[in-house]
Amino acid sequence: MLLAQAAAGAGWVLVLIAGLIVLWMSRREKKKRGIVVAVLALAGLIVAAAATATVVAFAWFNVSLGDGVGDRVYHPTSITTVQPKYQLGIGDLRVDLSNIGPVTRETHVKASVGVGHLRVIVPRDAAVSVNAHAKAGEIFGLQGHDDGRTPPSMSAGDRS
Numbered sequence: 001m002l003l004a005q006a007a008a009g010a011g012w013v014l015v016l017i018a019g020l021i022v023l024w025m026s027r028r029e030k031k032k033r034g035i036v037v038a039v040l041a042l043a044g045l046i047v048a049a050a051a052t053a054t055v056v057a058f059a060w061f062n063v064s065l066g067d068g069v070g071d072r073v074y075h076p077t078s079i080t081t082v083q084p085k086y087q088l089g090i091g092d093l094r095v096d097l098s099n100i101g102p103v104t105r106e107t108h109v110k111a112s113v114g115v116g117h118l119r120v121i122v123p124r125d126a127a128v129s130v131n132a133h134a135k136a137g138e139i140f141g142l143q144g145h146d147d148g149r150t151p152p153s154m155s156a157g158d159r160s
Contacts, residue, residue, distance in 0.1 A: 008109050014047060061115030076100055079107065086111040088118075096121045 018040045057063075069087035075096045076082045086095050086109070093113045098121050110122055122128050130141040 014044065018044065067114065079103055082107060082109060084109065088113045088116065090115045092117045092119075094119045094121070097126075099121050 021036060021040060047063060049123070067087045069088075069090045069100075071092045071094075072088055073094045074083070074086055077099055079100050082097065082100060086093060091113070093111065093116065095109070095111050095118075097109070100123070103123075109120070111118055128142065132139045132141050
């Protein structure tokens with residue numbers, strides 16, 4: 001959503017600049033004016049195509065800049081500080097659960113990255129079940145692997 005708003009704002013600035021150039025060129029020769037108008041029209045089409053492609057890519061990959069950009073590391077030290085959800089829009093997300101102590105009840109943790117890398121580290125003695133999905137790229141989880149050329153999901157069984 002933010003990306004679409006930024007693209008719309010940038011579009012108005014480009015229209016304003018193009019209008020000023022056309023007004024300035026209207027005082028010049030007609031031959032030069034035609035060339036400038038053609039170049040401006042082509043530049044406008046390129047900018048519109050790039051903005052559209054960016055918005056479509058963000059929508060297809062379900063990327064939200066509102067989820068954040070950059071590198072994030074979460075390292076809870078007890079089961080009570082584990083969050084049910086960890087999200088990042090673009091970047092590298094690392095969730096290290098290796099020092100949370102004994103887990104006495106079933107705990108679900110959802111972690112997702114729109115574009116980038118995700119790494120979840122669990123205690124060696126934990127029983128873990130993984131359900132992972134990728135639209136592009138590779139997934140490595142427990143005994144499973146998905147490289148994007150197989151069906152779009154990978155599930156690995158319990159590990160104890």
